[in-house]
Amino acid sequence: MGLVNGLPAHVLLVHFVVVLVPLTALALTVGAIWPSAARRMGVVLPLLALVTLASVPLATGAGEWLEEHVGDNALVRRHAELGDGLLPWALGLFALSALVWWAARRTAPAGPAASDGTRWSALPVRAAAVVLSLVVAAGAVVDVYRIGDSGAKAAWHDGFSKTATGQDADDR
Template sequence: MDVGLINGLPSHPLFVHGAAVLVPLTALALVVCALWFSAARRLSWVLPVMGLVTLALVVLTTESGEWLEERVRESALVEEHAEMGSGLTPWAIALFVLTVAVWLLGRGGLRRERDRSGEAGSPAGGGASAVARTASSVPVRVVVLVIALVVAVGAVIQVYRIGDSGAKAAWQDRFSTSRSGAGR
């Protein structure tokens, strides 16, 4: 699959803008849902789908960046940007895994609430399953929240660093700080 061109132009800038928006948005949704499992239940399947789309977009961005790297003038800034760019994929994988985990934990908490209220065909005695009890326990929620915070902050910082290096690679010494005479 050739991800290098869209309408005859390099696709990398298009994918970059999508990833620069979606990675922080997914990170924010992850943290909110890890903090309030009721938000994960409200978002339902949207949270893991966001994680999956984010991961796919990061992979497309990286692939299109590698395609473009082979077709631009070699420089230290381009090399630095390319090396940093491939470092976002592990963060995107972690975001995806955590969005699925938080979604599942949110569903486990819902099951426990239903079991307590006697809904959804719970067994006589109405006790929540051991998995649902463990999933909604405070220690598990705290661990998941801390991991989600670390991954979310790390992913956003990495997106910023990659974007900064890409902007430098694309624009360093290629414009003037004073206005040109055109249009006067």
């Protein structure tokens, strides 16, 4: 994907990633910790994660096109390397969101005195899902931050003056 309305598509598509990854991470974490929240979110949780997952290769593909159309430098290469690492995090968000959604659908709320013991026997599995969700959510958000920071540095390292210039500077 190249240009959209005269702008590199990457510059537009990254905004989906920057918004959707943290939003999905938050929804996953809330759903994993509070199954009632996962039940309320319903199928929206895995669908949000699926859209997030789809947005990552779109943004990286557009980024690869852009990389071929800008000057070669270490900052751009670093940003591209970091960007290539986001897909596994997005896949993890999707897989865990689907698991949390599925588990919330399958388990009705049971009181602590449930006679069949299903609430307590599922506790280790639920605890593992919570821990995995927290790790993947945090990893995805940190990775998006690192990628965005490196992209901003690559785009703006020589693109502005540290002192005001032009007519507006005279008005101050």
